[in-house]
Amino acid sequence: xxxxxxxxxxxxxxxxxxxxxxxxxxxxxxxxxxxxxxxxxxxxxxxxxxxxxxxxxxxxxxxxxxxxxxxxxxxxxxxxxxxxxxxxxxxxxxxxxxxxxxxxxxxxxxxxxxxx
Amino acid sequence: xxxxxxxxxxxxxxxxxxxxxxxxxxxxxxxxxxxxxxxxxxxxxxxxxxxxxxxxxxxxxxxxxxxxxxxxxxxxxxxxxxxxxxxxxxxxxxxxxxxxxxxxxxxxxxxxxxx
Numbered sequence: 001x002x003x004x005x006x007x008x009x010x011x012x013x014x015x016x017x018x019x020x021x022x023x024x025x026x027x028x029x030x031x032x033x034x035x036x037x038x039x040x041x042x043x044x045x046x047x048x049x050x051x052x053x054x055x056x057x058x059x060x061x062x063x064x065x066x067x068x069x070x071x072x073x074x075x076x077x078x079x080x081x082x083x084x085x086x087x088x089x090x091x092x093x094x095x096x097x098x099x100x101x102x103x104x105x106x107x108x109x110x111x112x113x114x115x116x
Numbered sequence: 117x118x119x120x121x122x123x124x125x126x127x128x129x130x131x132x133x134x135x136x137x138x139x140x141x142x143x144x145x146x147x148x149x150x151x152x153x154x155x156x157x158x159x160x161x162x163x164x165x166x167x168x169x170x171x172x173x174x175x176x177x178x179x180x181x182x183x184x185x186x187x188x189x190x191x192x193x194x195x196x197x198x199x200x201x202x203x204x205x206x207x208x209x210x211x212x213x214x215x216x217x218x219x220x221x222x223x224x225x226x227x228x229x230x231x
Binding site: 032034036042043044045046049051090094102103104105106107108109 | 118120147149158159161164171172174206208210218219220221222223224225
């Protein structure tokens, strides 16, 4: 079974400072990894994904994430946070094994609060 | 805008009732997924359909059922509703294959409140 852990319920950061949201995963075999963001009263928006290749993945709104196979981690980062980045962030994993289906397994979410 | 359309956006109903949530996937997407988001359970996968056929099943209650129609839109039916069914229900879709084949796009969700 696959699982995702987001160890921090909330991350507070000052505007302009670097932002990191942590994610670790457990899956048999090699994973597909995703980050989504949910703004208040909105749906989930896709930010970025790791499928294969370069371990550093760049996504929307200046976000990037680094895949670390040995640590089974996929931390989300942004060099300089904006107040508008305040939202709920979800890490998700999908098994490459097609027999497992295409479903995503989500972490519990991390609320990011960027203060001016 | 993800291109996934869900209706209704908000719904309030009484316990014991039945509701239907509707979803139109992105143009060209053959797969449709339903997820439930609640405070205590987080984001839970319910069910996936691919081109009209059920492909994967998650934590979907027997009181809930879904289908995907020939025009690829999908409906999630929730019956004998209980207070604990109050949640945000997401529909999502994806295309099979290609560079974007691994990305699942979500709609804005349908807020269900059971009173």
